[in-house]
Each structure stands twice: as structure tokens, then as C-alpha cells.
Amino acid sequence: MLKSLRQMATGEKAKIMTVNAVGEIGRRLRDMGLSPGTEIEILGRAPLKDPVSIRLKNYTLTLRNSEADFITVEGLEN
């Protein structure tokens, strides 16, 4: 089932399907390794539920929910 990265729960694993951002944000997201096919896991969220921290490609990345909205994922079985 497809959903946005924002909707993922802590500890959930998923595979990136699309990154819909263009321009600067899109470039930055791709530079940081957020490309289709990449597996990610939600590590947690900051005190006010934003930004979110995720694990991918053996490192930790944080981004705001507004950036997470550009990324659609498909849930993975744990």
C-alpha cells in the first residue's frame, strides 16, 4: 500500500517508491540518498513530532514533515 513518509509510524520499515520534489529540495533529497528503491526505517520524531529521523543506507537522516510529504513509500514486512 502506498503512503507518504509522514504517515509512517516509529519503527516502521518501507521502501521508497517516488520522490516528487523538483528543484532545490528535490536535488537535496536525492543528494542525501533518498531515491526510489531505497529502504528506510523510521527511528523517531523530535519532541514536537517534527522533524522525523530515518535510517537509510546505513546512516541517519532527519527531515521535516513538509519535506517528508514529497516521498511516497510502500510498507515492508518486518
Add this chain to the structure above:
Amino acid sequence: MTTAEAFWKLEAKPKTIIALAGNPNSGKTTLFNAITGARQHVGNYPGITVERKEGTINLKNTHVKLIDLPGTYSLSAYSQEELVARNFLIDEKPDIVVDIVDATMLERHLYLAIQFFELGIPVVLALNMMDDAKKQGLRINRKKLSELLNCPVVETVARNGQGKKELIDVAIKQAQLKNKIWAPLDISYGTDIDLALDEMEEIIQAEDFMTVRYPARWIALKYLENDQEIITLGGQFTDISKRLTEIVEQTKEHCLKTLNIPPEAIIADYRYGLINSILKQNIIIQEKPQQERIQMTTRLDRFLVNRYFGPVLMIAILYGMFQITFSVGAIPMGWLENLFAWISQTATLLIPAGYLQSLVVSGIIDGVGGVLGFVPLIAIMFLMISFLEDSGYMARVAYMLDRILRIFGLHGYSAMPFIISGGIAGGCAVPGVMATRTLRSPKEKLATLLTAPFMPCGAKLPVFMLLVAAFFSEHQPLMMFSITLFAWIMALLVAKFVRSTVIRGKSTPFIMELPPYRLPTLRGIFIHTWERTWQYIKKAGTVILAVSILLWAAMTFPLLPQQQVSQFEMERNVALNTLSDSLERQETLTAINNREGQASLQHSLAGQVGTALEPVSKWAGFDWRTNIALVGGFAAKEVIVSTFGTAYSLGDIDPEAADTLSSRIASDSSWNKFTALAMIVFVLLYAPCVVTVVAMAKESSWRWAFFATIFNTMLGFGMAVSIYQIGTRLFA
């Protein structure tokens, strides 16, 4: 002769220029320091927003110039750092690029390497952090990786210098082999993109379009990637650039229609595809099963950035730093105080009484000494901040505070400049303002650097301690804490104000890596601390020295008219002749001397300025003596307490021995609790010191630096007046 000139003057031996590049946190600078040795020949070259460091090493048969480029994730010109790195490679054509990659995150780090291959510059790959990789049970088949990437691969551990010799040897050999010839790698980005690239490359070749500077296919690639820097440069050749843009538009339309992805995304996808196809050929061998892998960072983060526990711990850590700075810092500060007292005494003995003695002792030694006295405090604070930075914790602070800071038009990256400026009391706004360089958006950066000087820096603290001791002695810790809290509130509110008026604009994305926790190296921390402390010391030797002399002159000249001087002389003679009791005589003489001191001060230029300001400043309860101190404080906040001492005719008041001065002020009829509060708030908020203003101008523009000077002073005065007026009317 500068290092660079010296380097070029060296004869006979061949010279090799090696550029160190890599992602942030790849251990680049650690490796740079390990190779160049204990800071030898390291020069700082401040750029627009980033610095690049150079070092030289002298080998048996070649001289090597090493350039440490700023850390970048990509060459996409997203940030200033990336642009600086890219333009350096293109314009100065180093013999070889050493791309430092973190062996534990090969997949992401190779993204930059691929872009070097696209550019065609000769590359050597340094697989750094091999110790971490081993700990995680990872083994990397470097021979095979080297074959597939078609470039030498060397394993290194920057922290202990392992592999650095081999790395340099291989780099020099490869540089000689390639002999400055660039060979861009042709990567396939899928049929659509490839066809467009072919067509564009042909045009670029035929027209010699910017080919002096860039490889032809690379220009085409950047056009397809919508790289604003290259497109803007190409715009000068309108006709060719129009043809290229046409092809780009067609390709884009086609890609969006068939795949619903813009070309730039397709290009990135193919780069990652290439990386994956390489890594899939058993490059990374997982020796231990997955479960045994030490994921210290993720485990630590479960606590350190926990939604509930994280903020509590953050406050505890910041408070702990505050405590350590002051308790440990007090010891060497005492030594320095004694040292300056001794120098002062010696100077008094050696130089005959008169202007020269007065200038040297009260002007130079007291002024500069007062500032240098804070060096231990500053050094300890920077030591701890460097530790937090190098350990990776600062990134977590930015992550946890981003949401709150965003409410006020700031950014997660604003947290660090605030903390360095004194956000936990005792920092310095000069390095704080410089730390705003990490902010990418000019508007958020501006809002941060305009408000960071509100923080209670190390130089404002003595003023607060003095006034709190005098009027709120029963609530000292609480008052100091409230002052810090108030500073944060004001900084956030003013940031919100400027971000919704003069520097309105959307917030920029927050996409930040949380680097793995690492125990910082001692050398790294000391270099960091020393660089920052040295800037502070330099300030004392230059700006503060000049200001001290000026202030001394302003508080000394013009001299009291001869008539008044003889008046006081007469009074002294009367006292000497009439009073027989020696104690009483001494007291009367001191009183006369004090009155004479007061009179000459009031008559001096500074006194006249202070008196002239009194009609306005009295609204906040400040008399002419306070005005002198506050005007002096614009030069350097350290000056406030010492000027206060002189202005209150106590002779040479030691800024640290605030007790005597504080009791004097407490009993002075012109002072009350509200005057003290008004003064605290004013000192906290008014114009940043001159050095900070210069730093602000450097980081933004003189216009904004002036804006801050005027705006902050008006804001501080407005607050001070309201506190004094409301306080004295309602509660007195």
C-alpha cells in the same frame, strides 16, 4: 613571503597539488591534520561562507600542496560549500582529488565520487573509518572496487593516521600517471537522456561553448539537471544557450509524459543505479551476522533524542557546561588577575607618576587585562562546545530545536550560533555570528545573526553579577537564570518580528544528517578551541587596546581648569593643617580626592557626553556616570564594569572584585531595584560591541550591522524606560 609563494619558489622538485574532498563528517579534516602534522603550514583562507585550508608537506622527491575543501554531499551547487568545492576543482585544476568516503556508508558516499568521474578529474578513493567498518563486521573488497571504479582505492583510519602514507604515495603516483588529463566517464542515464546528451554535446563541441572551462558532456548534463550556476553562465551566449534549453525542454516534457519524472531525478536515479550495480558485485562483505553489528549510534539516539527524555538531557548538558565553565574557569582566571595586578603594580613603580603612567596602568593594562582575564573562561567554553560539535551531539540539538525555532522564523541550524553567543551564559557573539555561516538561507541567517548578540555573553556577565549582588542578593541564581531565559525570549521574539517585517520569506528545508557519535580526537578539539580562542585574544590586542586608549583619553581630557584644581588643593591644605587625628585626616583627604576625581571626570569629554545624554537617559533612571560606562560598553562590554568603577570614584576597581563596587552602588541614593533591572535589560539588549558589529557586517552587510546597532539600542532603551517608569510608579 606567504606559504603559497614559498611553495612556488621551491625549485627542482616536482610539485603535486592534492585536493581533499568528501562528504561532511567523512573525517576529511582529521585526515588533513594527520597528514600535514601539528598545524604546520596551515593557513586559513576565509571564503564567502566557507573556509578552505591549505597545507604543504615536503617529501623526498616531490613537494605536495594539500587543499582541504569544504565538505559536500554532491557537486550540485545546492550550497555555498558545494559551489566553492566545484569551482576550485574547475578553475584551479588540482593534479588529483582524494575523495574521502566513510567505508560504513559507501552507498551514499559514492554518489559524490560518481560526480567526480562525470567531471573526469583524476581521483583516488580513500576508504576512511576502516576501524568502524571492522567493528560493524564489514569487509570491503577494495581490489575489486578499484577495478570497477577504475581508480586506486586506499584504506585509511584518519583518527590514528593509518594508511596516510600509502594514500599520499598512491595519490602522487596517480597524479603523475594521469598528468592533468581529465577523462570524463560516460554514464548511461537511459535512452531519453542519453540521446539528448549526445545532441547537446555535439552543439557544445561545435560551438566551443564554455569548453575552455568545462568538459562538453558535463555542461550538457548540468543543463539537463537544471543547474542554475551553469545555465546563468551559459546565458551570455544567448543563441547556443537557447538551442540547448530547447532540447532540455523537449526532453523534460517527454520524460514527464512517459515516466512522470523530471530529467534531474532520472539522472540521480541512474547514478544510484550505477552505485548499486557496483556494490552488488560482492564489494561489501558482511562478516558477522546482522544482529551482532554494533549500532552504537542508533542505540544512543534512542535515549539522547528521545521525545521526552531528549530535551531534559539537552538542558542538563547545557547547564552542566555552564557550571563547569564557571567553576573550572575561576581558577586560571584568578591566576591571570594576579598576573595583571602584578604587571600593573610593576608599571606603577617603573613609570613616574603622570600621564604616561595613567595611560599605561589605567588605560592599557586595565583595559586589555580586563579582557584577557576572560580568556580561560572562553577557552573552556569553546573546548566543551568543540567537544559537543565533534562528537555529533550539536546536530541532535539542531534536530530537537528545529520545530520550536521554526515558529519564530528561524531554523534548526540557528541553535548553534545562539549557544556559542552565550545562550547558556558565558559565550561570545563574535564566533556566534560567524557560526551563522552554516545557515543556507540568507534570510534565516540574517535573522539569526541579528538576534544572537542578545545572548548574555561572557563580557556582559560581570555587569549582571554586580547588579544582582547589589540589589537581588537573596535570589542570585534565580536572577541569573531568568536573565538567560529573558535573552532567549527576546531573541526569539525579535527574530519573529524581523522575519515577519523586514526579512519576510518562506522557511528553507531542514534536511540534515545525524552523524554517528564519535569520541572526538584531542588534537581536533584543541585545534578548534585554539583557533577560536586566538581570535578572542587578537581582539584584545587590537580593538580593545585601541578602545582602551581612546576611553582613557576621553575620561582624562580636557583637564579640570586650574582654578578648580587649586580649589581642591586648598581644601587639602586646610584639612592637613586643621585635623590632628590621623584617621580622620586620611578620611577627609580621600573624600576630597574622590570629589576632585568626580569633578575632573564630569569635566572630561566622556563626562560631558554622559551629562549631555542625561536628559534622555534619566527616563530609564541612568545618570551621567552610568552613561559613560554604557557608551564605553559599546566598544567592548567588558569595559562597563571597569568604567563604572572609575566613574564611581573608587579609583581602580577590579571588575572581578565586584563586591565593593556593588555595596557602593547599593547604598547610592540614585539607585534602586528598578534602576538595576532597567540597566540589566539595557545591557542585555543594546548595541552589540564593535567587534561583533564588524563580524556582523562581514557576514551580512554594513547596512544590517548598523540596523542592529540602532534597532537594538532603541529596543533596549524602550524596555529599560518601561521597566523603570512602571516599576518606580507602581511599586516605589
